[in-house]
Amino acid sequence: MANNTYDAIVVGSGISGGWAAKELTEKGLKVLMLERGHHIEHVKDYAETNKPSWEYPHRGGRTQKMIDEYPVLKRDYPLNERNLSFWAVDKDSPYVEKKPFGWFRGYHTGGRSLMWGRQSYRLSDLDFEANAKDGIAVDWPIRYKDIEPWYTYAEKFAGISGSKEGLPHLPDGHYLPPMDMNIVEQTVASRIKEHYNNKRTMFIGRTANLTQTIPGRPSPCQYRNICSNGCPFGGYFSTQSSTLPAANATGNLTLRTFSIVTDIIYDKNTKKAKGVRVLDARTNEALEFNSKIVFLCASTFNSTAILMRSATDIWPDGLGSSSGELGHNVMDHHLKLGASGDMEGFDDKYYSGFRPNGIYIPRFRNLPGDEKRNYLRGFGYQGSGSRQNWSRQVAELSIGADLKEALSEPGKWTMGIGGFGEMLPYHENKITISKDTKDKWGIPVLEFDVEFKENELNMRKDMVADAVEMLTVAGVKNVKGQDQGCEPGWGIHEMGTARMGRDPKTSVLNSNNQVWDCQNVFVTDGSFMTSASCVNPSLTYMAMTARAADFAVKELKKGNI
Amino acid sequence: MNRRELLKMVAAATGSVMIGGEFLLSGCKGNPDSAPVPFTEESIAYLDEIAETIIPQTTTAGAKAAGVGRFMTVMVNDCYTKEDQEIFHKGLNILDDACDKMHGVGFMKATPKQRKQLLIAVDKETKDYVKKQADAVNVQGQKEKQGQERNTNDFKKQALPNHYFQQLKQLAIFGYFTSEKGRTESLRYTPVPGKFEGVIDYKKGDKAFAGLT
Numbered sequence A: 001m002a003n004n005t006y007d008a009i010v011v012g013s014g015i016s017g018g019w020a021a022k023e024l025t026e027k028g029l030k031v032l033m034l035e036r037g038h039h040i041e042h043v044k045d046y047a048e049t050n051k052p053s054w055e056y057p058h059r060g061g062r063t064q065k066m067i068d069e070y071p072v073l074k075r076d077y078p079l080n081e082r083n084l085s086f087w088a089v090d091k092d093s094p095y096v097e098k099k100p101f102g103w104f105r106g107y108h109t110g111g112r113s114l115m116w117g118r119q120s121y122r123l124s125d126l127d128f129e130a131n132a133k134d135g136i137a138v139d140w141p142i143r144y145k146d147i148e149p150w151y152t153y154a155e156k157f158a159g160i161s162g163s164k165e166g167l168p169h170l171p172d173g174h175y176l177p178p179m180d181m182n183i184v185e186q187t188v189a190s191r192i193k194e195h196y197n198n199k200r201t202m203f204i205g206r207t208a209n210l211t212q213t214i215p216g217r218p219s220p221c222q223y224r225n226i227c228s229n230g231c232p233f234g235g236y237f238s239t240q241s242s243t244l245p246a247a248n249a250t251g252n253l254t255l256r257t258f259s260i261v262t263d264i265i266y267d268k269n270t271k272k273a274k275g276v277r278v279l280d281a282r283t284n285e286a287l288e289f290n291s292k293i294v295f296l297c298a299s300t301f302n303s304t305a306i307l308m309r310s311a312t313d314i315w316p317d318g319l320g321s322s323s324g325e326l327g328h329n330v331m332d333h334h335l336k337l338g339a340s341g342d343m344e345g346f347d348d349k350y351y352s353g354f355r356p357n358g359i360y361i362p363r364f365r366n367l368p369g370d371e372k373r374n375y376l377r378g379f380g381y382q383g384s385g386s387r388q389n390w391s392r393q394v395a396e397l398s399i400g401a402d403l404k405e406a407l408s409e410p411g412k413w414t415m416g417i418g419g420f421g422e423m424l425p426y427h428e429n430k431i432t433i434s435k436d437t438k439d440k441w442g443i444p445v446l447e448f449d450v451e452f453k454e455n456e457l458n459m460r461k462d463m464v465a466d467a468v469e470m471l472t473v474a475g476v477k478n479v480k481g482q483d484q485g486c487e488p489g490w491g492i493h494e495m496g497t498a499r500m501g502r503d504p505k506t507s508v509l510n511s512n513n514q515v516w517d518c519q520n521v522f523v524t525d526g527s528f529m530t531s532a533s534c535v536n537p538s539l540t541y542m543a544m545t546a547r548a549a550d551f552a553v554k555e556l557k558k559g560n561i
Numbered sequence B: 001m002n003r004r005e006l007l008k009m010v011a012a013a014t015g016s017v018m019i020g021g022e023f024l025l026s027g028c029k030g031n032p033d034s035a036p037v038p039f040t041e042e043s044i045a046y047l048d049e050i051a052e053t054i055i056p057q058t059t060t061a062g063a064k065a066a067g068v069g070r071f072m073t074v075m076v077n078d079c080y081t082k083e084d085q086e087i088f089h090k091g092l093n094i095l096d097d098a099c100d101k102m103h104g105v106g107f108m109k110a111t112p113k114q115r116k117q118l119l120i121a122v123d124k125e126t127k128d129y130v131k132k133q134a135d136a137v138n139v140q141g142q143k144e145k146q147g148q149e150r151n152t153n154d155f156k157k158q159a160l161p162n163h164y165f166q167q168l169k170q171l172a173i174f175g176y177f178t179s180e181k182g183r184t185e186s187l188r189y190t191p192v193p194g195k196f197e198g199v200i201d202y203k204k205g206d207k208a209f210a211g212l213t
Helices: A015-026 A064-069 A130-134 A144-158 A183-195 A239-249 A300-308 A401-408 A454-473 A538-558 B003-012 B041-054 B068-079 B082-103 B112-147 B164-177 B180-186
Strands: A005-011 A031-034 A253-256 A259-267 A272-280 A286-296 A337-343 A349-352 A359-361 A379-387 A413-421 A430-438 A444-449 A477-483 A518-523 B197-201
Touching (some): A005 A015, A005 A272, A015 A031, A015 A239, A015 A253, A015 A286, A064 B068, A144 A239, A144 A538, A183 A337, A183 A359, A183 A379, A183 A413, A183 A454, A183 B197, A239 A253, A259 A300, A259 A518, A272 A518, A286 A300, A300 A430, A300 A518, A401 B164, A401 B180, A454 A477, B041 B082, B041 B112, B041 B164, B068 B164, B082 B112
Parallel strands (some): A005 A031, A005 A286, A031 A253, A286 A518
Antiparallel strands (some): A259 A272, A272 A286, A337 A413, A337 A477, A359 A379
């Protein structure tokens, strides 16, 4: 068994798992990183990364066969011909929907760090104090000052480009030079600022794409904007481009793929985890690995599912369930709504290159001192201005050479923004382990019982109305607001189910991401989120993972865990 | 494809959505068991000529040289619903009959000028139809919104079937501007720009930039 023993086991290899592996190995621990899916080697395995449109049989589109085989993925943009191999196969990864829930997963080395949207924002005390002030759920056990140095630490390593804006509720970070806004975005930004007296602002998105090289990352972004196919230049942060090479460089990392963690081995005498049980996804062989600490970074619901399947002889609902909150408070961001329209003029301006980033309009509703809306919290917008391409409708042109010439040129300018709204943590929004449905490995699947409620639906009305108003005051014409409807899960920002808190009676994790009931197990993916904020969450997972790893190693050295 | 691009697509698609494309995120039913009607080499040649009439050779390659006819058959067979496949196949006969009615010859025997005249007429008829279709979708969308508290993704349910020439024109344009010839000759193809410049000067006649996909 000796070769199955490590200092630490990290379950999952996505954004959080990669960070855990990097931090723990750099601190000298021998680490085993377990990934349930196949390996994707940086650059070598990015099969579609240099493929032009005409080499795709359907030019990147979706076929009826794909629609039939991917009943979940088809619900939103992930189902397309370009990076299909990066998404988990629906039929191999079933789950039960008591209410509709779209679960879009990446089961391979790097997880969704390969396909993520890369927008990277800090939470603030507006977020960390929100639950306490609103008197809902439980209070976050940390404040901004606790995470601030870790945000800086994560940003420096990941390489985030952006501008400093001096906003109290969207703190500035350590940024590489910002990308440009185009002429229409600049115009809209200045008009919004002016109209709302600086109370609403718009600026270039903060994104994990390198605008210049940083140590260990020799190539900046090449502005191809096909990041989610994998980048041969390593131009954006992913496990493959960033944390995995760093962890490998220590000589302390062992990565094992096709390793589905079934449960944590809990020792009731020491009240600690001894390691994990693994099912080999190819051979169905059952294996055990031992370690002093375990980091669960298997993605929000899968980390919680592992806890639910562990130590059930002591706690029927699993390790960490003593509070009754394990699996509860599922959150996501609600989106697929906003507004768009045309911007007249600026025919003599264009832009070159394909920017993998858009603009950001940070939250402006329910800020301190403002009038209260008929909902709690708020939302931000992402979007962009651009000149239309050949796919536009040219109403005045019919067919022939005139149409061809017109479509060969850029069209009129359009500007669109889409909202990302905060979802509240509701105890009754939950995942549970199915009693009768199992996957092909015989592991019981998850059941989802999650819905948006009045707060989210009220917020959505403002999200459309405010988008229309802002574009209109910015001089955009033919502005159309649109709410396309949204299911929980479509934000692909799953959060909650093992929330942090101040009291073991009402939370699963403490302020250091330790499971209250088993202190050598840490959960540092989206599961720990006590509230959702309205900003993209991944940067917070990076910072919190690095913080928890630092704490864990110190505790190990002190002999406390 | 990411969320930002998607937003643009939705904006661009107002009025008429890409049939069978990824841009159409409808929950249309798959039909994996029914074999599609095969296309013959003859019908591919016919499709090439239709596409060439829509996107003709000028100083740059036209749709026929870009292989758009064959591409259309792949899209119709693999990406269209059964209903849209039927519309497409029937449409090819309808178009040929219309050509005969207008010019006294079938499409393949018609001159380029006759073909153009025909398609201009059919395009006009299609635009009127698509407008009617969009209005119907809007009305239906309003009704659905009023009828249910919670939104679903069914808002794009089509009240009227698609028009065959809407299909042909979309596929011709899509096929051409995603083809190698279309992208490298009629657009400024820049697979690896290396930099992004937010504001550059543009003068009428400059081609649009196009990336890898």
